[in-house]
Amino acid sequence: MKNTRVSQLPPSPGGLLNRALHAFSTAGKTYGAEWYILLVGLFIVVFMIFMTAFPWLFTSFNPSDQDAGPQLAAPGGIHLMGTDNLGRDIWARMVWGAQTILGVAFAAALISSLIGIPLGLLSGFVGGPLDRVLSLTMDSVYSFPGLILAIAFAAMMGPGVVNITLAVAVIYIPTYYRLVRGQTISIREELYVEAAQVLGAKRWTILGRYIFPNVIATTVVVFSVNIADAIMTEAALSYIGLGLPAGMPDWGMDLSMGKKFLPSGSWWLITFPGMMIMTLALGFTLLGEGLAEILNPKLLER
């Protein structure tokens, strides 16, 4: 289907830029607070991704260097966030640790969506016994406490980046499956799908060209919020001590190390890693929430 009005506009990049800038500057008025929520989320996410890509721009210390400074030095001076019990610079560990947690959370969310979305599409579209078996399986996993399942998997498989990513990914597959299946079922009944069927479109064409594009929009929102959840699950696993091999800078692991020095009053050991986890998760949550509101104002009201 072609939109004739849009296709008549001259394809000028300058015009496009102008329109984008205009849309950007008026969006605040159109969407209200949600637009600023989105911007704050986006800012945090972009900043963290930048930090992940170029960590050496943010700190000159090596996160594993035990001679970075004196042991348990309070924040201030050259050690922005202080040092830990081994004399490592905490800010450097925060900067380099972002790679670990963001990588695991992103990979996990990607894996769950790559498994959950096709299964949900298929289940909702085909229906029948396949749908019933898949739904029952997914609902079972969904209603079970996710973290307990992740703990069980992670503990059984042992430490390692791949293992931990898989343990986190498994518990979020049903999230995508349930969302996509529900939407597929309702879109399947739409008039335009029926029209395509009448016109003789093949089943796979209907699924791929008529249903899939309409389903994928909402999964973007869920993907963002899901990364936030995955971040907290990864942090939880490594806090418990099930996470990554020792030696990799990791916020959750830093927290459980810092816990031992809590009675001595070394507050910086636990304050900063937790704050980083919270900020990163908050960034993705706000981004998702802002997107949800702007893409579909009815969604968040529910």
Add this chain to the structure above:
Amino acid sequence: MKNLMRYLSMRLLLTIPMLLILLTVVFIVMRVIPGDPVSAMLGDHAPVKFVAEKKHELGLDKPIWEQYIDYLAQLSRFDLGRSMILQEAVTAPILEKLPATIELTLTGLLVALGIGIPLGAWAAKNRRSVGDFTARLYGNIVYCIPVFWMGLILQMIFGVAFDWLPIAGRVGSRVMSSDFEQTGFYLVDTLLKADLKAFTDVAIHLILPALTLGITLSGIFLRLTRANMLDNLKSDFVLAARARGLPEGKVVYGHALGNAFVPVLTMLGLQFAVLLSGAILTETTFSWPGMGRLLLERIYLRDYPTVQGIIVIFALFVSVISLLVDIIHALIDPRVKY
């Protein structure tokens, strides 16, 4: 009522496939992954013959599918079996630790509801005000605070800096839990014994863990109450109540909030799994002797039957809660028909 019973028994039957699926996955993964109870017990350098004997004794030399069928047969007799590591029934440690987890979960839930519902209702009433925005921000922020970090921060402030509250365990060193232990729910036990000193001690130990769990989960309930209140405030029955000249407070907190409870209740059933996950993390932070620590201990020991038993109990727990939610729903909402 008869229909309700039929519906409930159907629901109870549906937990069986759920249990089967979870158990199958855990069963297979545990046995496929390297490490088994015998090597966990005897170490890697035990004599081969001895290891083989021990494996035979525990039935570990059988093919996996045979072990699986044996286990299911045992389970169908409502028998969770015996531990492979310790000389005890699987149910023994579970029955000992479960009350601690439930006590923590329920008090945490009370805190979450106590903060989330009023704040959500208030935010909806003052929609688009600074207060509303702040309340929503609070909801988003606490949702993103990892439970264990919240626990550490509260420990740091109230346990270390001010030294007001204990930060570990269920009772202090001056109170013997064996003096009052009956049901395992210490708040109940101390009340049954009318031991006020012990009760205060138990309650004081519960404050920080319950706050930790409650505050982090209050965001979900805040958001939910607010969303439902907004719908209700736009509805006809609120308009009718206002038209009759009822005071605004009564309209908002009586009529609108009263009708927002049902969806919150439904959500409670769904969120219970999240609540349990949070409880496990709270347990690790506060050295709370509950199911979370038990699970971790036994996974490391590769104590297959106990780990499977814990999974079964958690699954049953979640199912029972969602059943309870359905029953309460049917009782308080006359429109619900089964």
